[in-house]
Amino acid sequence: MSSMPGELPIPEMAAVDLGAVLSALADPHRRAVVLELVDGDGTERACSSFPLPIAKSTRTHHWRVLREAGLVRQRDAGNGTFVRLRRDEFEAKFPGLLDVVAGISTARSAPVR
């Protein structure tokens, strides 16, 4: 696990389990977050910038789950925290998964275009 200044510990990609990933993506709140990250530009994003209708402590919980499932990297910058998708690493280990899930979720409520 890396331990850069402010970087919260994350598992190596090799140690990440598909079951954990699917569980992480099964939660609507977490999936919404991942979705936004997937069709973002890949740069860091403030954790506080996600409009989740849940308590602060619950968010902390969800960030931990996403981190431990190998989906995101999280940096603690004192007064705020930031997340970044582990895009390339993740894609190398679970090819196509993010795109497929993102594609399915994005297709929501737009059956025939």
Next chain:
Amino acid sequence: MSSMPGELPIPEMAAVDLGAVLSALADPHRRAVVLELVDGDGTERACSSFPLPIAKSTRTHHWRVLREAGLVRQRDAGNGTFVRLRRDEFEAKFPGLLDVVAGISTARSAPVR
């Protein structure tokens, strides 16, 4: 929901939730079963033909989860039950999902070929 002779009730594909699907696939036993079905020939298969190291009642539970998540169709034939992947229907609603998950799982322990 359909109610053919022996066909256990299943949700219409439209009513199936991605979260439920991902949860269903998150379990190793269920994922193993789906995997076998995916690279099978699409024909019906006896429920008893899956080598799951769990109790009978636990199997029943897992089959229900898979059914209710929209992944399989199950037929009760008196002395035995049979399952079939809802391949095309599922593919139409969640394009690519099964292939991606199957691909990832199959890639296990064969990094460079």
Next chain:
DNA sequence: CCGGAGGTTCGAAGGTTCTCGTACCTCGTC
């Protein structure tokens, strides 16, 4: 007709998940 294989239902135990509130920490700003 009896036994066994295959299944379901029920209830229960043990673990995990999601949620929250409270207390506490750390910065930047006034």
Next chain:
DNA sequence: GACGAGGTACGAGAACCTTCGAACCTCCGG
């Protein structure tokens, strides 16, 4: 220095998941 925004740690509650065994059902084969 005090305040507020953003976060974490901890504890607790409710709900759910996986698992099992026991009791029961339904057929097919001998």
